[in-house]
Amino acid sequence: MTLSPPRPRKQPRQRRAIETCAAIIEAAARILEGGGPEELNTNRIAERAGVSIGTLYQYFPDKQAILVALIRREREALLQEMRAIPQESGDALRAMVDASIRHQFARPDLARSLELIEVSFPLDAEAAAMAHEIAAISSGLLARRFGRIDQTDLLTAVVMGRALVNAAGQGMIPFEALAERVVLAIAGYLEKVAGRSAAGAGN
Amino acid sequence: MTLSPPRPRKQPRQRRAIETCAAIIEAAARILEGGGPEELNTNRIAERAGVSIGTLYQYFPDKQAILVALIRREREALLQEMRAIPQESGDALRAMVDASIRHQFARPDLARSLELIEVSFPLDAEAAAMAHEIAAISSGLLARRFGRIDQTDLLTAVVMGRALVNAAGQGMIPFEALAERVVLAIAGYLEKVAGRSAAGAGN
Amino acid sequence: MTLSPPRPRKQPRQRRAIETCAAIIEAAARILEGGGPEELNTNRIAERAGVSIGTLYQYFPDKQAILVALIRREREALLQEMRAIPQESGDALRAMVDASIRHQFARPDLARSLELIEVSFPLDAEAAAMAHEIAAISSGLLARRFGRIDQTDLLTAVVMGRALVNAAGQGMIPFEALAERVVLAIAGYLEKVAGRSAAGAGN
Amino acid sequence: MTLSPPRPRKQPRQRRAIETCAAIIEAAARILEGGGPEELNTNRIAERAGVSIGTLYQYFPDKQAILVALIRREREALLQEMRAIPQESGDALRAMVDASIRHQFARPDLARSLELIEVSFPLDAEAAAMAHEIAAISSGLLARRFGRIDQTDLLTAVVMGRALVNAAGQGMIPFEALAERVVLAIAGYLEKVAGRSAAGAGN
DNA sequence: AATGAATGAGTATTCATTCAT
DNA sequence: CATGAATGAATACTCATTCAT
Numbered sequence: 120m121t122l123s124p125p126r127p128r129k130q131p132r133q134r135r136a137i138e139t140c141a142a143i144i145e146a147a148a149r150i151l152e153g154g155g156p157e158e159l160n161t162n163r164i165a166e167r168a169g170v171s172i173g174t175l176y177q178y179f180p181d182k183q184a185i186l187v188a189l190i191r192r193e194r195e196a197l198l199q200e201m202r203a204i205p206q207e208s209g210d211a212l213r214a215m216v217d218a219s220i221r222h223q224f225a226r227p228d229l230a231r232s233l234e235l236i237e238v239s240f241p242l243d244a245e246a247a248a249m250a251h252e253i254a255a256i257s258s259g260l261l262a263r264r265f266g267r268i269d270q271t272d273l274l275t276a277v278v279m280g281r282a283l284v285n286a287a288g289q290g291m292i293p294f295e296a297l298a299e300r301v302v303l304a305i306a307g308y309l310e311k312v313a314g315r316s317a318a319g320a321g322n
Numbered sequence: 323m324t325l326s327p328p329r330p331r332k333q334p335r336q337r338r339a340i341e342t343c344a345a346i347i348e349a350a351a352r353i354l355e356g357g358g359p360e361e362l363n364t365n366r367i368a369e370r371a372g373v374s375i376g377t378l379y380q381y382f383p384d385k386q387a388i389l390v391a392l393i394r395r396e397r398e399a400l401l402q403e404m405r406a407i408p409q410e411s412g413d414a415l416r417a418m419v420d421a422s423i424r425h426q427f428a429r430p431d432l433a434r435s436l437e438l439i440e441v442s443f444p445l446d447a448e449a450a451a452m453a454h455e456i457a458a459i460s461s462g463l464l465a466r467r468f469g470r471i472d473q474t475d476l477l478t479a480v481v482m483g484r485a486l487v488n489a490a491g492q493g494m495i496p497f498e499a500l501a502e503r504v505v506l507a508i509a510g511y512l513e514k515v516a517g518r519s520a521a522g523a524g525n
Numbered sequence: 526m527t528l529s530p531p532r533p534r535k536q537p538r539q540r541r542a543i544e545t546c547a548a549i550i551e552a553a554a555r556i557l558e559g560g561g562p563e564e565l566n567t568n569r570i571a572e573r574a575g576v577s578i579g580t581l582y583q584y585f586p587d588k589q590a591i592l593v594a595l596i597r598r599e600r601e602a603l604l605q606e607m608r609a610i611p612q613e614s615g616d617a618l619r620a621m622v623d624a625s626i627r628h629q630f631a632r633p634d635l636a637r638s639l640e641l642i643e644v645s646f647p648l649d650a651e652a653a654a655m656a657h658e659i660a661a662i663s664s665g666l667l668a669r670r671f672g673r674i675d676q677t678d679l680l681t682a683v684v685m686g687r688a689l690v691n692a693a694g695q696g697m698i699p700f701e702a703l704a705e706r707v708v709l710a711i712a713g714y715l716e717k718v719a720g721r722s723a724a725g726a727g728n
Numbered sequence: 729m730t731l732s733p734p735r736p737r738k739q740p741r742q743r744r745a746i747e748t749c750a751a752i753i754e755a756a757a758r759i760l761e762g763g764g765p766e767e768l769n770t771n772r773i774a775e776r777a778g779v780s781i782g783t784l785y786q787y788f789p790d791k792q793a794i795l796v797a798l799i800r801r802e803r804e805a806l807l808q809e810m811r812a813i814p815q816e817s818g819d820a821l822r823a824m825v826d827a828s829i830r831h832q833f834a835r836p837d838l839a840r841s842l843e844l845i846e847v848s849f850p851l852d853a854e855a856a857a858m859a860h861e862i863a864a865i866s867s868g869l870l871a872r873r874f875g876r877i878d879q880t881d882l883l884t885a886v887v888m889g890r891a892l893v894n895a896a897g898q899g900m901i902p903f904e905a906l907a908e909r910v911v912l913a914i915a916g917y918l919e920k921v922a923g924r925s926a927a928g929a930g931n
Numbered sequence: 932a933a934t935g936a937a938t939g940a941g942t943a944t945t946c947a948t949t950c951a952t
Numbered sequence: 953c954a955t956g957a958a959t960g961a962a963t964a965c966t967c968a969t970t971c972a973t
Contacts, residue, residue, distance in 0.1 A: 129935085133973090136936060155442055160963060171938045176965065238492070239358065239438060274495050275486060275503055282485030283478060289441070292477050300478055300511075303518070307510025308503075315506070339953090363946055374955045375948085385947065542932090561848065566967055577934045578969085588968065644898070645764055645844060680901050681892060681909055688891030689884060695847070698883050706884055706917075709924070713916025714909075721912070738956085742952090745957060769942060780959045785944065 128180050140178050142168040144192060147185050151232035161185075187243055190233055194249045197222045201256045211260040216301045219284050227288040234285055265309045272312045276305045343381050345371040347392050354392075354435040364388075390446060393436055397452045400425045404459045414463040419504045422487050430491045437488055456480075468512045475515045479508045546584050548574040550595050557595075557638040567591075593649060596639055600655045603628045607662045617666040622707045625690050633694045640691055671715045678718045682711045737789050749787050751777040753801060756794050760841035770794075796852055799842055803858045806831045810865045820869040825910045828893050836897040843894055874918045881921045885914045 131137045146168035150159050161182050165172040179185045200218040208214050223230045242250070258273050268276075283301050286292045292300075349371035353362050364385050368375040382388045403421040411417050426433045461476050471479075486504050489495045495503075552574035556565050567588050571578040585591045606624040614620050629636045664679050674682075689707050692698045698706075740746045755777035759768050770791050774781040788794045809827040817823055832839045851859070867882050877885075892910045895901045901909075 131936085133934095133936070135973095139936080161965075162963070172965080173939060173967080174937050177936070180965095182964070235438065235442060271496055272503075274489075275507065278485055278489045278495060279482050279507060282481055286478075286481045292481060293474055295474075300475075300515075303514040304478065304482060304507070304511040307514040308507045311506040311510040312503075364948080365946070376950085376955050377953080379948070380953070567969080568967070579934050579936095579971085580932080582969070583932070641844065641848060677902055677904075678909075681895075681913065684891055684895045684901060685888050685913060688887055692884075692887045698887060699880055706881075706921075709920040710884065710888060710913070710917040713920040714913040717912040717916040718909075740957085742955095742957070744952095748957080770944080771942070781944080782946080782960060783958050786957070789944095791943070 128176070128178050128184075131178060136178070139168070139170055139174060143170065143175055143178065143185060144189050147189050148226070148229050151189075151236075152226060152228040155232055156236055159186075183240075186236060186240070187246060190237060190240075190242070191246055191249070193222075193229070193233060194246070194253070198249060198252060198256075201253060204256075204260060206259065206263065208260075211263055212305065213298065213302055215257060215260050216280060216284075216298050216305075219280065220287075220298055220301075223284050223288045224294070231285070231288055261305075261309065265306075265313060268309065269312070272309065276308055279304055279308065339381070342371075342373055342377065343391075346373065346378055346381065346388060347395060350388050350392050351429070351432050355429060355431040358435060359439060386443075389439060389443070390449065393440060393443075394449060394452070396425075396432070396436060397449070397456075401452060401455060401459075404456060407459075407463060409462060409466065411463075414466055415508060416501065416505055418460060418463050419483060419487075419501050419508075422483065423490075423501055423504075426487050426491045427497075434488070434491055464508075464512065468516055471512065472515070475512065479511055482507055482511065542584070545574075545576055545580065546594075549576065549581055549584065549591060550598060553591050553595050554632070554635050558632060558634040561638060562642060589646075592642060592646070593652065596643060596646075597652055597655070599628075599635070599639060600652065600659070604655060604658060604662075607659060610662075610666060612665060612669065614666075617669055618711060619704065619708055621663060621666050622686060622690075622704050622711075625686065626693075626704055626707075629690045629694045630700075637691070637694055667711075667715065671712075671719055674715065675718070678715065682714055685710055685714065737785070737787050737793075740787060745787070748777070748779055748783060752779065752784055752787065752794060753798050756798050757835070757838050760798075760845075761835060761837040764841055765845055768795075792849075795845060795849070796855065799846060799849075799851070800855060800858070802831075802838070802842060803855065803862075807858060807861060807865075810862060813865075813869060815868060815872065817869075820872055821914065822907065822911055824866060824869050825889060825893075825907050825914075828889065829896075829907055829910075832893050832897045833903070840894070840897055870914075870918070874922060877918065878921070881918065885917055888913055888917065 131140050143164060146164045147159060150163055150167060159182075161175060162172055164185060165175040168175070175185075179188070197218065200222065201215060204211055204214045204218065254273075254277065257277055258268070261268060261273065261276065280301050283292070283304060284297070287294050287297045346367060349367045350362060353366055353370060362385075364378060365375055367388065368378040371378070378388075382391070400421065403425065404418060407414055407417045407421065457476070457480065460480055461471065461473075464471055464476065464479065483504050486495070486507060487500070490497050490500050549570060552570045553565060556569055556573060565588075567581060568578055570591065571581040574581070581591075585594070603624065606628065607621060610617055610620045610624065660680070660683065663683055664674065664676075667674055667679065667682065686707050689698070689710060690703070693700050693703050740749050752773060755773045756768060759772055759776060768791075770784060771781055773794060774784040777784070784794075788797070806827065809831065810824060813820055813823045813827065863883075863886065866886055867877070870877060870882065870885065889910050892901070892913060893906070896903050896906045
């Protein structure tokens with residue numbers, strides 16, 4: 120895992136190659152699900168994907184690249200769901216929270232592992248752009264209910280929400296009524312700060 | 323880092339031995355501060371502590387044990403501060419949050435690294451007991467202001483608070499007015515759920 | 526790079542095939558020029574030649590064969606020049622040295638790399654024959670000026686000459702007045718040994 | 729074989745460690761003698777030295793470092809001999825040539841392999857200093873017989889001499905009367921250029 | 932013939948841990 | 953008690969070569 124950018128590998132052209140590529144990413148996902156980041160090594164990934172180690176390196180310049188591709192795959196899935204939420208929805212906040220929870224609990228162990236990895240990880244430009252879009256969508260959805268929100272307050276709300284969903288995914292807090300609790304937490308905070316700035320404006 | 327239970331090593335009795343032990347733990351802390359978990363290896367710890375690798379293994383059965391000891395040391399420090407908060411304090415919640423923030427920002431890089439390590443870590447009984455005591459103290463402090471709180475709601479509040487402080491430590495949200503925001507978030511949530519259960523009880 | 530004898534591949538008959546073959550050899554030359562022997566691998570050669578790796582192996586049984594072909598191509602070029610020197614030339618030695626220098630400095634980095642490779646290389650029969658012809662031509666050219674020369678002395682002179690040209694190519698000695706220096710060195714040596722054998726014959 | 733400087737390894741303190749270190753270097757020498765540079769890999773070196781691969785890396789940061797140490801060892805041996813030649817010696821040139829030949833033919837295959845390696849090798853400061861000292865000594869020894877010599881002519885003579893000794897070591901020219909031939913070659917050249925500059929000065 | 936996907940033995944290097952001194 | 957030499961399984965990654973399409 121060096122920091123120097125490795126030269127890019129060839130793009131798969133034939134159908135078989137594309138499948139191989141996907142198999143490698145999915146193999147990494149499965150290993151993360153069943154054992155955590157320290158079990159994840161390139162030889163194991165290749166074996167689990169049913170390809171040779173050489174094949175793996177045809178498509179991914181290094182181990183990190185596989186993880187980046189996996190993170191992108193997962194984020195893309197969440198993004199799809201969030202893009203699909205109608206802005207005029209009666210309860211957009213709830214829809215957003217539901218999407219997050221669905222995503223997290225679809226493959227909770229995977230989500231947990233990736234969470235861990237992402238924080239200690241220099242994401243590439245595309246991954247950063249995705250994170251940005253998620254934030255933008257959240258902002259838009261929340262604005263409808265809570266009015267114009269300070270950037271910091273929005274971030275705070277998102278951090279809170281993510282933390283609660285993750286905590287539930289890790290079994291720290293129960294899954295029961297999770298969505299409601301997350302919505303309450305976010306709403307509680309945003310109403311409070313709305314009140315604060317209103318009061319501040321009133322002075 | 324094997325998972326097999328390491329046999330316990332001798333407890334240091336003499337003053338010099340205790341110092342050696344502390345030096346090893348602090349060396350680990352310094353390495354984590356200045357480079358993250360992948361820089362942390364036993365040879366480096368020994369070197370930085372100024373002892374030989376053999377000596378290190380006199381006091382710690384394996385690498386994990388050093389980390390466990392470090393985590394305990396840090397948690398103990400936080401616990402001290404939280405135990406010192408008077409129950410009758412006018413704003414016990416704020417005092418609690420302040421203690422957490424102080425602790426986090428005393429050595430933010432260390433706190434961050436340990437955060438990462440802790441989640442992927444089978445803590446021993448003592449560490450679990452500490453976590454329990456922190457929860458109990460929090461519960462006590464919060465109960466005074468918010469009445470009897472459901473265990474799950476308490477946990478939820480603690481998770482939220484920790485997440486925000488950590489996020490600030492990692493630079494995801496600004497440090498400015500952090501304590502206020504955390505207090506607002508916790509208060510916002512607990513008031514909401516208090517209202518809900520009151521309403522629920524009323525029905 | 527195994528030592529087992531590779532089975533010969535088909536000879537290219539069609540014009541396109543000959544071009545492909547030449548492109549592969551030139552690609553190897555370019556890679557050697559711009560990075561040295563450790564950058565040279567079959568996949569890179571194929572890519573640089575604009576053909577697939579499979580095609581490369583249609584024409585060359587293994588990596589070595591490509592290098593052998595390249596060495597042959599280069600030697601052939603030098604040989605052409607040396608064959609063209611008229612035996613009756615006033616200064617055949619100088620003409621020979623000039624040809625060597627021209628050849629070396631036409632593509633100095635390539636010449637240098639090949640020099641390195643050749644010495645650690647089992648040349649095939651044809652390459653050996655070429656080396657022989659170069660020696661024979663040199664011998665003929667030198668004989669005219671220095672009389673019948675002992676084989677060993679001839680070889681010695683050739684080795685000296687090559688070493689000086691190579692050293693200049695690698696920047697170890699300056700390029701300035703190189704031809705003169707080489708001629709002086711060879712002449713100096715051959716005159717000395719001529720004197721010695723004359724004296725020896727006189728005894 | 730990266731170019732980035734790897735961090736230095738610990739110096740051997742105990743006698744056993746020093747022996748291990750020497751054994752590793754000698755193992756590398758033996759492998760080079762019996763098979764050339766491509767047979768040389770760290771696992772093989774360790775095995776041949778009778779130590780584990782881990783031990784090897786305790787003392788050498790990477791493969792290159794072993795080669796550098798070996799080159800230094802060999803050069804030091806030659807340097808010893810050349811330093812021992814008395815300046816007032818009747819035939820210092822011959823003594824110098826003899827030393828070179830003795831050195832080369834003590835372990836000819838090793839000398840040959842190292843020759844090959846050295847040219848494609850970024851030598852460290854110490855190795856460069858040694859090369860410099862050899863040149864200085866040669867210069868001094870030659871000056872006594874040939875008067876003040878132009879730097880370039882000196883270098884030219886040294887290059888010629890080395891090339892002939894190497895060529896003999898590789899079997900390209902016979903060993904018989906090698907020293908005489910080398911002396912003749914060097915003397916022949918230096919006398920010629922001395923004459924040239926004298927003639928030039930005379931005009 | 933040409934393509935490029937796939938192979939896997941091989942290579943450098945790390946690091947937790949043991950044990951003789 | 954302390955030292956540091958030694959271990960070797962494990963890991964990321966390369967590259968010559970084969971073969972199905």
